[in-house]
Amino acid sequence: MSRFFYNKGWSLVIFLSLFPIPLWFLSNEPINSISILPDIGEILALVGIVIFAINFILATRLSVIENLFNGLNNVYDKHNILGQLALILLLFHPIFLIPKYSPNIKEAAQFIFFSNVWARNLGIFSLYLMIILIILTIYLRPKYNIWKLTHKVLGFAFLLGAIHAFTIPSVVMENKLLSAYIMLFCVLGILSFLYRSIFSNFLVKTSKYTIEKIIKLNNSITEITFKNVGKGINYLPGQFLFASFIQNGVSKESHPFSITSAPEEENLKIAVKSLGDYTKDLNSKLVVGSQVFIEGPFGKFTYSNYKNKKQLWVAGGIGVTPFVSMAKNLIKNQDYQIVFFYCVRNIKEAVYKNVFEFIQSKLPNSFKLQMVYSDETGRADADQILALVQDSADRDIFICAPVLMIKGLRQGFIQKGINKSKIHSEEFSF
Amino acid sequence: MKKVTLTTLIIFFIICGALGLSLLFNNSSSIADTQKVKNTEVAGDVSKDFIIKSPDVKNLLLTTNTTKTFGLTIQELSKHSTPNDCYLGISGNVYDVSSYISRHPGGRRTITENCGKEVTSIFARIHSNRAWDILKKYKVDSLNTSTNTNAFDILDNLKQALQKANPTAEIIDVRPRSDYFLAKILLDNKLYEVHINSNGDIFNEEVDFKEPDWNLWQQDTDDK
Numbered sequence: 001m002s003r004f005f006y007n008k009g010w011s012l013v014i015f016l017s018l019f020p021i022p023l024w025f026l027s028n029e030p031i032n033s034i035s036i037l038p039d040i041g042e043i044l045a046l047v048g049i050v051i052f053a054i055n056f057i058l059a060t061r062l063s064v065i066e067n068l069f070n071g072l073n074n075v076y077d078k079h080n081i082l083g084q085l086a087l088i089l090l091l092f093h094p095i096f097l098i099p100k101y102s103p104n105i106k107e108a109a110q111f112i113f114f115s116n117v118w119a120r121n122l123g124i125f126s127l128y129l130m131i132i133l134i135i136l137t138i139y140l141r142p143k144y145n146i147w148k149l150t151h152k153v154l155g156f157a158f159l160l161g162a163i164h165a166f167t168i169p170s171v172v173m174e175n176k177l178l179s180a181y182i183m184l185f186c187v188l189g190i191l192s193f194l195y196r197s198i199f200s201n202f203l204v205k206t207s208k209y210t211i212e213k214i215i216k217l218n219n220s221i222t223e224i225t226f227k228n229v230g231k232g233i234n235y236l237p238g239q240f241l242f243a244s245f246i247q248n249g250v251s252k253e254s255h256p257f258s259i260t261s262a263p264e265e266e267n268l269k270i271a272v273k274s275l276g277d278y279t280k281d282l283n284s285k286l287v288v289g290s291q292v293f294i295e296g297p298f299g300k301f302t303y304s305n306y307k308n309k310k311q312l313w314v315a316g317g318i319g320v321t322p323f324v325s326m327a328k329n330l331i332k333n334q335d336y337q338i339v340f341f342y343c344v345r346n347i348k349e350a351v352y353k354n355v356f357e358f359i360q361s362k363l364p365n366s367f368k369l370q371m372v373y374s375d376e377t378g379r380a381d382a383d384q385i386l387a388l389v390q391d392s393a394d395r396d397i398f399i400c401a402p403v404l405m406i407k408g409l410r411q412g413f414i415q416k417g418i419n420k421s422k423i424h425s426e427e428f429s430f
Numbered sequence: 431m432k433k434v435t436l437t438t439l440i441i442f443f444i445i446c447g448a449l450g451l452s453l454l455f456n457n458s459s460s461i462a463d464t465q466k467v468k469n470t471e472v473a474g475d476v477s478k479d480f481i482i483k484s485p486d487v488k489n490l491l492l493t494t495n496t497t498k499t500f501g502l503t504i505q506e507l508s509k510h511s512t513p514n515d516c517y518l519g520i521s522g523n524v525y526d527v528s529s530y531i532s533r534h535p536g537g538r539r540t541i542t543e544n545c546g547k548e549v550t551s552i553f554a555r556i557h558s559n560r561a562w563d564i565l566k567k568y569k570v571d572s573l574n575t576s577t578n579t580n581a582f583d584i585l586d587n588l589k590q591a592l593q594k595a596n597p598t599a600e601i602i603d604v605r606p607r608s609d610y611f612l613a614k615i616l617l618d619n620k621l622y623e624v625h626i627n628s629n630g631d632i633f634n635e636e637v638d639f640k641e642p643d644w645n646l647w648q649q650d651t652d653d654k
Contacts, residue, residue, distance in 0.1 A: 084435040091442045098449075109449045119536075131439065138432060169536040169556065 009068035010078060013054055016185075020046040023178040041096030042170065046182060048089035049165055052158055053189030055082045059151075060192045061204075061242075061298065071300040072240075073426055087134050090127055090161070123164035129157035148253055155193035162186035206244070206293040207233050212267060214286055217351035220274040221318065222283045223260060225267045226292060233297055236304070237262055237329035238322040241296030243270065249285045251278055254295060258321030260352075262328035268294075271351075273318040301400065301426040302326070304333060308396045308422075312389055313340040314380070314409060316401025317349065322426065323400065324352050327359045327367065334366050339389050343372040343380045343401070379405075382412025393418065399425040480635040482599065482615055482624050485591035501572035504548065511546025513538070517570070519548035521602050522589065525568040548573070550603075559619070562600075589613075591630070 024043055058065055058079045061072060069075040094111040114121050133150040140146050165182060195203050209232070213225035233241065237259075244254035255278060261269035274280045303311055303326050315323050320342060330336060344350045356369045370388060372380040386392050397413060399406050406425045413423055502517075502524050510517035516528045518541070531541050536556065544552065553565075574586070589604045592613055599617040606612075610633070611626040625634035 081431055084431050088435060088438045091438050095442065095445055098445075109453050112446050112449055131442075134435070135439070138435065167537065169534075169561075 012068060013078065013082065017047050017050045017054060020050060020178060020181060023175060023181060026175065037096045037099040041093050044089045044096060045093040048086050048093060049161060049182060050185045051082050051086040051089065052161065053185035055079055055086060056155070056158065056189040056192040060196050066298060071426065072298040083134060087130055090130065119164060119167035122160050123168065126157045126160035126164060129153065133157065152197050155197055158189055158193065162190065204295060206295045207231060209268065209292045209294055211286060211288050211290045211292060214288060218348055221351050222272045223269055224272060224286065225269050227267055232268065233294060235259055235263055235297035236302040237325040238302040239297035239299040241294050241298065244293045245282065245286065246291040247286060250281050259297065260321050260324040262325050264332060271321045299426065301424065303398060306396050309336045310391065310395045311336065311338050312392060312395040312397045313338055314343065314385065314397065314399045314401065315341065316343045316405040319400035319402065320352050324355060327356055330359060330363055330367055334363060336366050338366060339368045339370065341370045341372055341380060341385055343374065346373055346375045382409055382416055386416055397423045399423065403427050480624065480632050482617065482622050482632060482635060483595040484632045485588060485595045485626065485630050501574035503574045507573065508546040513542045513545065516541065516545035518544065519573045520553050520565065521550045522573050523569050524571040524573050525565055526570045527568050530568060
């Protein structure tokens with residue numbers, strides 16, 4: 001089921017981005033040997049600009065988009081791939097146009113360097129901006145602030161590219177259907193960008209909360225409890241949210257956090273692990289009473305979304321957070337049978353062990369906790385886990401852990417003959 | 431994915447670098463690809479196997495004035511200078527582009543600013559063969575550029591004679607040179623430059639097989 005939804009979004013993206021190609025053939029003479037390279041160059045630009053626009057639409061975090069891709073993390077996963085793909089296509093766009101003027105190097109160079117044709121210069125400038133921004137985005141990922149900034153400027157690069165597409169003399173754009181199609185995506189892309197990056201403060205719906213409690217679970221993990229000021233958000237166990245803290249010394253940018261409370265609890269809770277500068281600031285500077293704006297919830301990593309009530313849960317490190325929320329929620333759903341592997345380095349890192357032990361004592365028939373300390377017994381692998389769970393073939397498997405651990409476990413489970421469609425995982429890669 | 435992106439970026443920058451370097455070291459090679467097929471330098475050495483047929487000028491006498499008038503004059507052209515009634519003079523023809531203005535990929539203004547004018551040089555500098563094909567549809571008349579001097583009439587007559595002899599070709603321009611006429615002709619997607627002596631015989635023909643680049647062509651060193 002999940003695969004189906006996952007493919008729905010992806011197939012839609014492929015269809016929409018390839019759609020200009022048949023339109024191009026409708027509006028042009030058939031490709032001949034003289035014009036083949038410039039023609040490919042034109043097509044690359046059309047597909048590239050549509051993908052670029054789609055990427056802005058994906059980044060709106062609208063629930064329609066999330067449903068199409070079965071989870072916001074999948075949306076951002078594809079967003080990452082599509083951004084690079086758009087850059088590749090648009091890089092080849094001027095290169096394929098060069099042969100048109102190949103006898104004259106000066107003329108050819110005008111496709112890569114600036115000239116006196118301003119419509120073309122716009123396109124070139126847009127492309128250079130995109131190159132710089134995407135390099136920054138890919139290679140400076142941990143610096144969340146820089147990443148946010150580069151994405152804002154990318155909207156500007158897209159706008160320039162769109163103007164270029166409609167001002168440069170080109171015969172294909174005389175086709176009304178094709179130019180309307182490209183125009184539609186340019187407009188949607190720019191609107192999406194304005195919605196998410198420029199006017200998000202006014203347009204994106206957020207709920208206001210205040211910090212009620214801050215508990216240090218260990219040196220690096222803090223649990224923050226919120227109290228809703230207004231209506232608050234409705235969420236499912238296992239989902240996550242974006243929070244923006246209003247406090248001196250802490251960046252106002254919103255960041256994603258897993259929810260650790262169950263929906264039936266009075267207060268909303270999240271867990272924060274010190275990983276970068278921002279989360280370190282949160283753990284050291286936040287005080288009770290500060291305001292927080294929360295957007296969400298997001299994510300499809302919820303055990304009760306799946307019909308199979310026999311499940312195997314695997315958490316690695318801070319990946320435990322969605323399981324805290326789900327385990328607490330089991331008290332309302334006692335017909336589930338869960339085996340939970342909580343994998344940490346050592347007992348110090350097992351900050352939620354007592355919560356799970358409490359639930360196990362309350363629900364001995366439906367929840368079984370299995371601790372794995374990698375300092376003592378080595379990293380948990382698929383063999384080790386399956387050896388301890390006899391009826392694993394009947395169970396749906398949920399994994400939330402660091403990227404490499406998810407990859408390893410997934411491969412291991414598949415090798416052991418477990419159906420791909422039964423393995424559900426979530427990673428925070430954005 | 432990162433690796434693919436990185437590879438593409440490297441390819442892109444290599445091409446940028448190669449182009450930049452060739453720009454630095456190769457400033458004068460703009461006509462390198464023009465292929466000279468036949469070139470008999472001596473005027474009067476007439477060869478019959480040129481692709482472009484010699485014009486029949488027996489009735490025209492290239493050295494006398496003929497009073498025959500045709501087409502719109504520059505003055506008449508200039509009356510059609512509003513966006514709703516917009517004529518353009520391009521390489522000896524008059525085109526009514528009023529209905530095309532809104533569809534012009536290069537924007538309305540580039541046309542509307544030039545309505546009623548002779549714009550061959552502007553048009554030829556920017557446009558591809560496709561644009562010339564589109565332009566054909568809007569032809570309404572030919573352009574009479576004569577200013578009542580003999581020389582212009584001779585050129586027009588020679589042009590018409592050339593067109594008659596080569597009905598499928600597009601005669602772009604005919605210009606006088608010291609002791610011969612130079613004609614630029616588009617035939618079968620190839621650009622020809624022919625030299626015509628005062629008997630109306632073609633004695634030299636050059637052809638450029640590449641897609642014609644009008645800028646390049648006008649800088650041809652032979653023309654000077």
